[in-house]
Amino acid sequence: MARDTMRLSPTLDVEHHHVRFLGNLVLNLWDCGGQDAFYESYFDSQRDLIFRSVEVLIYVFDVESADTEKDMSHFMGVLEAIDQYSPDAKLFVLIHKMDLVAEEDRESVFLDRQKMILGLATSRFNFAVTFFKTSIWDETLYKAWSGIVYQLVPNVKALEEQLNSLCEICGANEMVLFERATFLVIAHATHAAHSDVHRFEKISNIIKQFKLSCGKTQAQFHGMEVGNSAFTAYIDLFTSNTYIMVILSDSRIHTTTTQINVKAARAAFEAFVP
Amino acid sequence: MISSVPQLTDLTKPRILLMGPRRSGKTSILRVVFQKMPPHETLFLESTHAVDIRLANNNPFLQFQIWDFPGDFFFNRVSRNGGEGGGGGRELGGSMTQEGEGEGPKGRELLDEVGVFGAPAALVFVLDAQDEPYHEALTRLVDLVARGQSVNPSLHVVVFIHKVDGDLFLSDEHKVDCQRDVQHRIAQELRDASLEHVEVSCFLTSIYDHSIFEAFSKIVQRLTHQLPVMENLLNYLISACKMEKSFLFDVVSRLYLATDSNPVDMQTYEMCVDMIDVVVDVSCIYGVKYDAKGEAEGPVYDSDSSSTIHLSNGMVLYLREVDE
Numbered sequence: 237m238a239r240d241t242m243r244l245s246p247t248l249d250v251e252h253h254h255v256r257f258l259g260n261l262v263l264n265l266w267d268c269g270g271q272d273a274f275y276e277s278y279f280d281s282q283r284d285l286i287f288r289s290v291e292v293l294i295y296v297f298d299v300e301s302a303d304t305e306k307d308m309s310h311f312m313g314v315l316e317a318i319d320q321y322s323p324d325a326k327l328f329v330l331i332h333k334m335d336l337v338a339e340e341d342r343e344s345v346f347l348d349r350q351k352m353i354l355g356l357a358t359s360r361f362n363f364a365v366t367f368f369k370t371s372i373w374d375e376t377l378y379k380a381w382s383g384i385v386y387q388l389v390p391n392v393k394a395l396e397e398q399l400n401s402l403c404e405i406c407g408a409n410e411m412v413l414f415e416r417a418t419f420l421v422i423a424h425a426t427h428a429a430h431s432d433v434h435r436f437e438k439i440s441n442i443i444k445q446f447k448l449s450c451g452k453t454q455a456q457f458h459g460m461e462v463g464n465s466a467f468t469a470y471i472d473l474f475t476s477n478t479y480i481m482v483i484l485s486d487s488r489i490h491t492t493t494t495q496i497n498v499k500a501a502r503a504a505f506e507a508f509v510p
Numbered sequence: 511m512i513s514s515v516p517q518l519t520d521l522t523k524p525r526i527l528l529m530g531p532r533r534s535g536k537t538s539i540l541r542v543v544f545q546k547m548p549p550h551e552t553l554f555l556e557s558t559h560a561v562d563i564r565l566a567n568n569n570p571f572l573q574f575q576i577w578d579f580p581g582d583f584f585f586n587r588v589s590r591n592g593g594e595g596g597g598g599g600r601e602l603g604g605s606m607t608q609e610g611e612g613e614g615p616k617g618r619e620l621l622d623e624v625g626v627f628g629a630p631a632a633l634v635f636v637l638d639a640q641d642e643p644y645h646e647a648l649t650r651l652v653d654l655v656a657r658g659q660s661v662n663p664s665l666h667v668v669v670f671i672h673k674v675d676g677d678l679f680l681s682d683e684h685k686v687d688c689q690r691d692v693q694h695r696i697a698q699e700l701r702d703a704s705l706e707h708v709e710v711s712c713f714l715t716s717i718y719d720h721s722i723f724e725a726f727s728k729i730v731q732r733l734t735h736q737l738p739v740m741e742n743l744l745n746y747l748i749s750a751c752k753m754e755k756s757f758l759f760d761v762v763s764r765l766y767l768a769t770d771s772n773p774v775d776m777q778t779y780e781m782c783v784d785m786i787d788v789v790v791d792v793s794c795i796y797g798v799k800y801d802a803k804g805e806a807e808g809p810v811y812d813s814d815s816s817s818t819i820h821l822s823n824g825m826v827l828y829l830r831e832v833d834e
């Protein structure tokens with residue numbers, strides 16, 4: 237819940253979290269406290285501990301920060317340490333709390349910030365950095381996480397190809413794979429244009445909300461079918477660690493046919509996303 | 511579904527009279543249940559200055575007037591002739607406009623007991639549970655009951671023990687205690703006023719959860735003549751289809767108009783309401799229809815809307831549109 241974050245206290249030093257993703261992919265999340273004093277020890281006594289074998293660095297900038305210069309110098313320090321210990325790490329930067337910027341200025345503020353950070357970083361290092369503008373108050377944070385996780389899914393390209401051909405075979409408008417525990421999108425095949433770029437995040441939120449209400453009755457959500465005269469959406473457990481969503485608008489296609497096709501594809505997909 | 515000009519016949523429809531002390535939450539209930547206002551936005555509502563009459567006609571089975579009274583409403587004892595209370599109602603619906611709160615019967619001075627209670631009606635007395643002591647409010651309730659009974663002996667009286675949320679009402683036990691206390695005191699006050707024959711039902715409500723919808727559903731059902739028929743049909747449905755429970759919903763307001771005679775459990779009702787949310791929300795993303803100019807057209811909840819949800823315990827929720 238976004239509003240509960242007001243009660244968070246500053247992270248002291250480093251907190252460790254584990255998130256199991258796609259069954260056997262365990263993400264060890266290290267939440268590093270952002271107060272100045274901690275940086276000193278990250279760069280010094282804890283340097284080796286923190287920066288060795290980092291797979292992914294997610295660096296969060298506060299867009300409203302009063303001291304961008306200090307933020308930048310911290311970031312450069314981090315890049316230097318990553319360059320030294322984990323040069324193959326994937327780097328992501330979140331320009332965060334974008335809700336505090338007026339909506340019409342968000343894109344330009346974001347681009348400015350990105351340019352500034354990239355300018356400094358590329359003058360000294362040779363990293364590819366992916367930027368996201370985020371806020372806990374809308375879908376952007378979810379989008380960023382999906383984007384980050386997407387780069388961590390093994391064989392994601394092959395997975396997408398498979399999904400595309402399944403979508404083709406079923407005559408579906410769209411097929412989306414969601415990770416089972418987090419409901420983050422890990423792959424999608426879109427064969428009919430859709431104007432809402434945030435639709436997957438919205439679907440994910442709708443389902444997560446409903447899962448909560450199922451939880452109250454000690455039952456778990458398994459799957460559903462929803463439709464009106466214009467479409468049928470069908471969401472179901474797919475492989476051991478994913479849900480699949482299928483969107484159909486061609487009323488000649490019967491959903492049972494689709495379900496049979498999807499079921500038949502299950503085993504093949506299990507090899508890509510267990 | 512919604513006629514733009516209120517017809518004269520609308521004014522003969524049963525009334526739901528929302529009364530009670532100032533700031534007890536009457537207008538909030540109206541906004542949350544019928545106009546989809548998010549509960550926290552009610553913090554900014556202004557006090558009601560004159561009786562505000564709205565018409566609910568979401569579907570053929572949901573047809574009534576809702577009268578939202580100011581907290582300090584006084585009956586007029588002098589002018590009886592102007593007592594026709596239904597001066598002009600406004601539609602409830604997605605696109606309600608704010609045309610000034612004072613419309614409806616022109617000013618409170620036109621309303622006497624006959625004008626208010628002299629037609630099929632339910633008096634919903636909203637009591638702020640967080641505003642103890644309740645003494646003054648309950649005196650007011652009994653006064654209203656007395657006035658109502660004198661002109662309409664079949665007046666249906668309901669008390670909402672409202673705002674049972676937040677730090678003061680964390681546990682169910684707490685709520686039940688409060689309900690017992692209020693019920694006891696109402697019975698006593700009614701006895702003192704020789705009105706013990708009047709049946710008063712109490713509901714624990716809050717706009718921050720489903721309780722207000724559940725309570726309002728019950729009131730709407732009391733005002734529906736077709737209720738026994740619908741209940742029979744639903745009983746037949748569940749026995750023929752081997753279902754556990756069925757509800758007939760008004761999709762727009764999320765109120766249920768009827769259910770079979772198996773007991774209602776709150777969680778099942780909530781899950782059904784949440785299911786309607788899912789169906790409407792998903793349809794807003796993938797089920798929008800476009801006309802030739804590429805503009806969105808028609809409601810996303812339509813005559814072909816349906817849904818099935820499967821749960822791990824073998825439970826299946828099934829929703830479909832039924833015609834009149």
Ligand SMILES: Nc1nc2c(ncn2[C@@H]2O[C@H](COP(=O)(O)OP(=O)(O)OP(=O)(O)O)[C@@H](O)[C@H]2O)c(=O)[nH]1
Nearest residue numbers: 241242244245246247269270271333335371372373
């Ligand atoms: N407006 C806005 N506030 C946010 C957002 N994200 C977090 N906050 C607020 O920022 C404050 C600090 O959040 P934390 O998550 O504790 O920040 P942190 O980076 O973990 O801080 P350290 O642990 O000290 O490094 C809290 O009051 C949050 O409610 C956002 O997207 N928008």
Ligand SMILES: Nc1nc2c(ncn2[C@@H]2O[C@H](COP(=O)(O)OP(=O)(O)OP(=O)(O)O)[C@@H](O)[C@H]2O)c(=O)[nH]1
Nearest residue numbers: 533534535536537538552553557558581673716717
């Ligand atoms: N905690 C809580 N507050 C509520 C609830 N319902 C209404 N309120 C709050 O109560 C206050 C008064 O609400 P109104 O709806 O204006 O009350 P009213 O009875 O119409 O008041 P008058 O028009 O002055 O008679 C608002 O700040 C609402 O947010 C509820 O269920 N729980």
Ligand SMILES: [Mg+2]
Nearest residue numbers: 245246247269
């Ligand atoms: Mg922290």
Ligand SMILES: [Mg+2]
Nearest residue numbers: 536537557558
């Ligand atoms: Mg009011």
